[in-house]
Amino acid sequence: MATDLLEALARANLAGSLVLILVMLLRVPARRLFGAEAAYMLWAAPVGAALLSLAPWPFGNPWPGAERMTLRPLVEAAAGLDALAAVWAVGAAVGVALAWRAQAAFERDARAGRAGPAVSGFISPRVIMPAADPYSDEERVLIRAHEREHVRRGDPKANALAAALQVVFWFNPLAHAGARTMRIDQELACDAATLRRFPKARRTYAEALLKTELARGALPFGCRWPAAGAHPLEVRLAALKGGPRHDLMGAWTAIVLTLAASTLTWAAKPPVPEPPDRPPPADDQPAMSVMLISVPAPAPTR
Numbered sequence: 001m002a003t004d005l006l007e008a009l010a011r012a013n014l015a016g017s018l019v020l021i022l023v024m025l026l027r028v029p030a031r032r033l034f035g036a037e038a039a040y041m042l043w044a045a046p047v048g049a050a051l052l053s054l055a056p057w058p059f060g061n062p063w064p065g066a067e068r069m070t071l072r073p074l075v076e077a078a079a080g081l082d083a084l085a086a087v088w089a090v091g092a093a094v095g096v097a098l099a100w101r102a103q104a105a106f107e108r109d110a111r112a113g114r115a116g117p118a119v120s121g122f123i124s125p126r127v128i129m130p131a132a133d134p135y136s137d138e139e140r141v142l143i144r145a146h147e148r149e150h151v152r153r154g155d156p157k158a159n160a161l162a163a164a165l166q167v168v169f170w171f172n173p174l175a176h177a178g179a180r181t182m183r184i185d186q187e188l189a190c191d192a193a194t195l196r197r198f199p200k201a202r203r204t205y206a207e208a209l210l211k212t213e214l215a216r217g218a219l220p221f222g223c224r225w226p227a228a229g230a231h232p233l234e235v236r237l238a239a240l241k242g243g244p245r246h247d248l249m250g251a252w253t254a255i256v257l258t259l260a261a262s263t264l265t266w267a268a269k270p271p272v273p274e275p276p277d278r279p280p281p282a283d284d285q286p287a288m289s290v291m292l293i294s295v296p297a298p299a300p301t302r
Contacts, residue, residue: 002081002082002084002085003081005085005088006081006084006085006088008054009088009168009169011053011054012050012051012053012054012169013050013169013172014053015049015050015052015053016046016047016049016050016053016165016169016175017046017172017174018049019045019046019048019049019050020046020174020175020178021174022045023042023043023045023046023178024177024178024181026039026042027039027042027181027185030042031185031188031239035192036185036188036189036191036192036239037189037192037193039185039188039189040182040185040186040188040189042185043158043178043182043185043186046178047161047165050165088171091170091171092167092168092170094170095166095167095170096167099163099166099167099218099220099221102217102218102219102220103219103220103221103222105217106118106120106217106219106222107120110128112131113130113131113132114130114131115128115130116128116129116130116133116224117129117130117133117143117144117146117147117212117224118147118215118219118222118223118224119147119150119151119155119156119222119223119224120219120221120222121156121221121222122156122157122159122160122221122222125150125151125156125222125223127144127147127148127151128147128222129143129144134211135208135211136204138201138204139204139205139207139208139211142194142198142201142204142205142208143208143212145194145197145198146190146191146194147223149190149193149194149197150186150190150223153189153190153193155186155190155223156221156222156223158182158186159183159186159219159220159221159222159223160220160221162179162182162183163179163220163221165179166179180226183223183225183226184225184226184235186223187223187224187225187236188235188236188239190223191205191236191239191240192239195240202240205240206237206240209233209236209237209240210233210237212225214233
């Protein structure tokens, strides 16, 4: 059981990491060419690649001889499989505890009126605004529209999935860097979607962003700008300067790249070797009967 668990983790981690690196390289050019919403769609590719790496390829073996490339011998060669699986389980439990602690800290700030603007929760998400916000009436309308856009697009559920993947792949720094970068692209995409509804409020929207305080901590189950990062406000303001010119083309490009990366990862998965045929049980083997026949001795000759 430990071997199966570790092999699945290794396979999903490798597939997801390779596609995640590709997305990290493409996200900024995609945003400049096609807009923030198309760039955000690319983040479905690493998740799809990781999940499909665990599914069997249904069209036979696309790579002859690939059964010799299975990760199982590498996993089985590691010493102390049970201990390694226990270390992973402890790390995952610590990740769950840290996420729970961060969410609880945000909820305490929200009840005290010190949190927001943000969306909290993913099952029944709700918009959180600070008790004494500095926004004008027009700015407040735009900020609330931004947060409601998160809910409409299903971003809280996407962030909950990202938090779960961070727990599963807690040992991989790329998982944490990717989750944080995905949230940045998510906010930029939500900015673009909000301004599409209010195309004449670009300046007012930028002024509202200038009045928004940066987050002080993580929010695993919800939506807000990540707490740490280099020049986060400058990134958002720069993205507001101009709208994308190829929205539809960008969306289709992101979809095609996502499907291609996931399918190639799926096809490249080495097939699970068939177990050797076992001899039939003793009860099923044909029985051999031995018959003893007594032959009379020949008569003595005279």
